[in-house]
Amino acid sequence: xxxxxxxxxxxxxxIVLAASHVFREQGYRGTGVDAAMKAAGMTAGGFYAHFPSxxxxxxxxxxxxxxxxxxxxxxxxRARRGSASGDxxxxxxxVQSRNxxxxxxxxxxxxxxxxxxxxxxxxxxxxxxxKMAAVLGEGxxxxxxxxxxxxxxxxxxxxxxxxxxxxxxxxxxxxxxxEACLRFSE
Numbered sequence: 001x002x003x004x005x006x007x008x009x010x011x012x013x014x015i016v017l018a019a020s021h022v023f024r025e026q027g028y029r030g031t032g033v034d035a036a037m038k039a040a041g042m043t044a045g046g047f048y049a050h051f052p053s054x055x056x057x058x059x060x061x062x063x064x065x066x067x068x069x070x071x072x073x074x075x076x077x078r079a080r081r082g083s084a085s086g087d088x089x090x091x092x093x094x095v096q097s098r099n100x101x102x103x104x105x106x107x108x109x110x111x112x113x114x115x116x117x118x119x120x121x122x123x124x125x126x127x128x129x130x131k132m133a134a135v136l137g138e139g140x141x142x143x144x145x146x147x148x149x150x151x152x153x154x155x156x157x158x159x160x161x162x163x164x165x166x167x168x169x170x171x172x173x174x175x176x177x178x179e180a181c182l183r184f185s186e
Contacts, residue, residue, distance in 0.1 A: 008049075011040075011042070011046075011050065012050045014040050014041070015036065015037065015040045015042065015047075015050055015057070016057065016060045016061050016063075017040075017061075017064055018036065018039035018040035018041075019031075019036040019040070019057050019058075019060075019061040020061035020062075020064040020065040020068070020106075021039065022036055022039040023036070023058065023061050023065075023106075023109075023110060024065060024101050024102045024104065024106055024109040024110060025101055025102035025109075027109070027110070027112075027113055028058055028110060028113035028114075029113055029116075033047050033054055033057075036057060055117065055118060055120075055121060058113075058117065058121055059120060059121050059124045062110065062114070062124050062128060063128065065105075065106035065110075066106060066128035066131065066132060068103075069095070069104065069105045069132075070131065070132060070135055072095045073091060073092065073095050073132075073135065074135060087139075088136050088139050088140065088154055088185075089154050089157060089158050089181060089182060089185040090182055090185075092105070092136075092154070092155075092158035093158065093161070093162070093178055093181070093182065096158070096162050101166065104162065105132075105158070105159060105162065106128075107129065107132075107159035108159045108160070108163035108166065110125075111125075111159070129155070133148050133151040133152045133155050134151070136151040136154050136155055137150070137151035154185060157181050157184065157185060158181065160181075161177055161178055165177045165178055
């Protein structure tokens with residue numbers, strides 16, 4: 001039976017998107033090839049027809065995760081050019097769910113795994129963090145942000161705030177962490 005010419009490409013993309021979600025939910029180390037393929041609705045047997053290694057899938061899934069999150073972030077910020085830093089961090093928290101890490105920013109969910117990965121994965125992550133900071137930096141109102149340090153600080157504040165709020169047990173304390181980040185960024 002012949003398959004459509006773009007089937008392999010579509011299957012590849014489906015695996016990357018599914019892995020992107022499951023890696024953010026369970027972590028890179030906590031997710032095997034079987035789980036990533038199952039999330040894509042496939043068996044592990046076809047994995048190596050698409051990727052030379054789990055780490056190669058991880059690198060591609062990072063690209064997909066950042067791309068998707070930036071798209072969601074920009075959906076509300078393009079109309080808000082010239083925003084104050086508090087508005088930008090508020091938007092970051094709006095599109096980021098404390099209870100759904102699989103669909104949020106990959107920084108708070110995967111940075112620790114990336115730090116233990118190869119140079120290639122870390123390079124991909126670094127490039128995507130730079131793109132994310134640039135997106136935030138474009139929205140800052142009239143601040144001298146030539147080096148992008150303000151945007152990097154806001155990104156670190158948002159990602160750290162989400163990470164801490166997910167790690168604590170009490171929802172009220174998690175909310176307090178979020179509110180403290182919002183107040184600090186104003």
